[in-house]
Amino acid sequence: MACQLAKSDTSNAYPMGYPSAPSSVIIDNSPKLRPSTCEIDAILGPQPTFEIELSSIIASFKTKSETFSARTHANNIIVDDILEYDVTVHMPPKNKYDLKLRIIDKRTAEPKIVEPDWI
Amino acid sequence: MEYPWYDVVDGDDLAQGDFIDSCPIIIPPPSMNEDDTINANVCEYDVVIMSQSCDLENRKIDLVLLCPVWPLSKFEERSSFFKSKKGKEELRRGNTTGYHLLNECNIENFKREFSVVDFRNAYSVSINFLIDLVQERGERLRLLPPYREHLSQNFARFFMRVGLPDGIPPFK
Numbered sequence: 001m002a003c004q005l006a007k008s009d010t011s012n013a014y015p016m017g018y019p020s021a022p023s024s025v026i027i028d029n030s031p032k033l034r035p036s037t038c039e040i041d042a043i044l045g046p047q048p049t050f051e052i053e054l055s056s057i058i059a060s061f062k063t064k065s066e067t068f069s070a071r072t073h074a075n076n077i078i079v080d081d082i083l084e085y086d087v088t089v090h091m092p093p094k095n096k097y098d099l100k101l102r103i104i105d106k107r108t109a110e111p112k113i114v115e116p117d118w119i
Numbered sequence: 120m121e122y123p124w125y126d127v128v129d130g131d132d133l134a135q136g137d138f139i140d141s142c143p144i145i146i147p148p149p150s151m152n153e154d155d156t157i158n159a160n161v162c163e164y165d166v167v168i169m170s171q172s173c174d175l176e177n178r179k180i181d182l183v184l185l186c187p188v189w190p191l192s193k194f195e196e197r198s199s200f201f202k203s204k205k206g207k208e209e210l211r212r213g214n215t216t217g218y219h220l221l222n223e224c225n226i227e228n229f230k231r232e233f234s235v236v237d238f239r240n241a242y243s244v245s246i247n248f249l250i251d252l253v254q255e256r257g258e259r260l261r262l263l264p265p266y267r268e269h270l271s272q273n274f275a276r277f278f279m280r281v282g283l284p285d286g287i288p289p290f291k
Binding site: 083084085087088089091093095099103104106112 | 155
């Protein structure tokens with residue numbers, strides 16, 4: 001597919017590089033990750049006008065995205081730093097005393113209904 | 120940009136983040152009947168209001184949710200973990216389940232050291248009782264945004280947690 005695009009949309013005077021993004025290569029379903037010399041000739045034409053930087057022709061598959069960096073960094077996080085501590089401290093009340101109370105009323109509680117505002 | 124942690128308020132407009140010192144919590148006996156005279160335990164706690172301000176303002180609740188607040192030094196006395204630098208640092212980072220650290224306060228007459236909110240021992244008291252109490256007491260300290268929201272969110276995180284069995288054995 002990349003070769004077809006190169007032939008139809010690119011002039012011989014302006015060489016198109018082989019797709020460098022790894023995803024493009026995967027979609028291509030090509031078992032070969034590097035083009036052969038004749039394929040490069042077919043893409044670039046016999047006499048390229050400009051000097052060719054090889055890195056744009058031969059794809060580098062070393063991923064350098066932020067995601068990759070973050071994942072690498074995550075492996076370096078010390079496990080101790082991400083744990084939660086479930087420590088319980090039983091504190092006595094600030095002050096405590098007894099009170100004599102007379103029960104003046106005893107009843108079963110009724111629910112307090114709060115209707116939604118939009119009704 | 121720095122945000123102030125506290126303000127001093129008075130009046131009966133209760134809000135989330137209001138501090139009420141020595142709030143009495145009545146612990147009733149297991150059984151009681153009308154016209155009985157009973158001995159009830161009263162425990163006093165310094166508390167912070169956890170109920171949402173809008174529920175308080177619109178009187179959508181009868182009971183106000185309160186959490187005890189402790190000076191950090193009291194916590195240190197009772198826990199070697201919190202006495203350690205590591206424990207205090209984890210508390211500051213929010214990695215200690217059920218506890219939330221609040222900054223010290225330097226407002227005149229309301230000075231307080233770093234304090235710890237205890238989410239595990241929440242109480243509810245009647246809103247009418249609480250309004251009468253704050254009116255009687257006068258000025259009180261109030262936690263300000265965004266630290267109020269931070270407290271509320273941390274409480275929600277504590278309350279929503281679910282302990283589930285792993286189900287999958289560890290890889291060997």
